[in-house]
Amino acid sequence: MNKQKLNRVLLVTTQHSSHASRLEEELTSLETHYFRLNTDDSKLENLPQYKSSQESVKILVNNGRERIDISKFQSIWWDEVVPNPEVYQNMPYGKWAFLETQKASDWILSSLDATYINDPIEIIRASNKVKQFKRARALGLSVPETLITSEPKSLEEFIEKETIYKPISRPTEESVGEDVVIYTNIVDEKSINSKSIECKLSLFQRYIPKKFEIRSYVIGDECLTAEIHSQKSERSKIDWRKYDIANTPYYPHQLPNEVSERLINLTRSFNLHYSAIDLIVTPKNEYVFLELNPQGMWLWVETLTGLPITKKLASLLASLKIS
Numbered sequence: 001m002n003k004q005k006l007n008r009v010l011l012v013t014t015q016h017s018s019h020a021s022r023l024e025e026e027l028t029s030l031e032t033h034y035f036r037l038n039t040d041d042s043k044l045e046n047l048p049q050y051k052s053s054q055e056s057v058k059i060l061v062n063n064g065r066e067r068i069d070i071s072k073f074q075s076i077w078w079d080e081v082v083p084n085p086e087v088y089q090n091m092p093y094g095k096w097a098f099l100e101t102q103k104a105s106d107w108i109l110s111s112l113d114a115t116y117i118n119d120p121i122e123i124i125r126a127s128n129k130v131k132q133f134k135r136a137r138a139l140g141l142s143v144p145e146t147l148i149t150s151e152p153k154s155l156e157e158f159i160e161k162e163t164i165y166k167p168i169s170r171p172t173e174e175s176v177g178e179d180v181v182i183y184t185n186i187v188d189e190k191s192i193n194s195k196s197i198e199c200k201l202s203l204f205q206r207y208i209p210k211k212f213e214i215r216s217y218v219i220g221d222e223c224l225t226a227e228i229h230s231q232k233s234e235r236s237k238i239d240w241r242k243y244d245i246a247n248t249p250y251y252p253h254q255l256p257n258e259v260s261e262r263l264i265n266l267t268r269s270f271n272l273h274y275s276a277i278d279l280i281v282t283p284k285n286e287y288v289f290l291e292l293n294p295q296g297m298w299l300w301v302e303t304l305t306g307l308p309i310t311k312k313l314a315s316l317l318a319s320l321k322i323s
Contacts, residue, residue: 006318007074009034012109014082015041019299019310023077026314035070037061039105040084047083047101048108059108075320076116077313078123079295081106115320117273117313118294126270126294129168129203133289135269139262141289145206155187155204162207163187208288214253214279215301216260218267219312223260226305227253227281250304259287266292273316 009027013020015038027034041047049060049067060067083101088094110120118126125131133143147158148168165187186207216225229249255263259279267275276296280288298309 006030006032007320008032008072009317010070010073010076010112010114011036011079012039012076012081013079014038017079019297020077020079022299022310023314023317026310027318030314030318032318035061035063035068035073037070037109039081039109042084042087044087044101048105050104050108050111059112071112073112074114075317076109076112076114077317078110078116078118078120081109115273117317117320118275119271122271123294126272126275126292129291131270132266132292135266136262136289136292139265139269140258141262141266142286143289144208147204148201149204150201158204159187163204164207166203166205168201168203208280209282211281211283211285214255214277214281214287215296216255216263216277216279217296217298217301217307217309217312218264218272218275218277219309220273220316221264222312223255223263224307224309224312225253225255225260226301226307227251250301252305252307256287270294273320274313 009032011020011023011034013036020036024034024036037048039047043062046062048070051058051060057071058069059071061070062068081102083098083105085098088098088101091097106120110116116122130148133146136143145158147154149155149158163186165185187204210230213228213230214225215228216223227250229251263275263277266277267273270292272294274294276293276298278290278293280290282288301307302309
């Protein structure tokens, strides 16, 4: 890669992001110019500033020595914009000040004339699971039969075959109490509570038998893929996110060309440069699409398989053209 043509890269993240730290290592090895902006910095003067006049627009950040204009950066890795809540605890109207700061930072940092991995607006659009199912089917991927309903009768008819429940939103402590992780679970007639079904729309899917599971990372026009042998552990059989790493082998996996092309095309259809896609490989070696995550994390998969995911991402950030 020609060093003189490398992009100036901005990492929009938080202080404790190990993914951002790994990207820093790879960007340093490429000898590209980058700046890490921790949006949860406790010093308000280190937050981004927007300054416009009749002659120019500047977006300024503090690099520890001076304010620099980041409006000239060509590519951006978008992790999250989360101000440090402790800064606002004792402020008058602290919750409002937090929200104002978060929204303003999001506006400023998402307004740059640069190429994002991934654009925050496209992240929201791509997170729509119903759109994912429709586009995956249109591209020739197999998708489980799915029901989103609040009608107990419709669910009773659906679960005549083995069925799972999957949460649609990300639970928070405020919304569901201390148990903020809700996993995929098998449901049957005995577990149906009409009141809990009727109170909200819920997502159900036909259960797919698993030989093993797949986590595939689309990075530009490449797929880096891992096998997750979740069926070797009782704990992770239904949902591998109940991590049992010691008893769940991870291996690199070579996707069939047609499946790889479909995953790349699915990612592109959402105007994304990067995605993490979950699939099932059935005992008959059929590939079944489950979901696309436009901000999927990867470090544990990289560690367990040796797949060069961070290196590929850093190289893409350094070479992306402004879209």
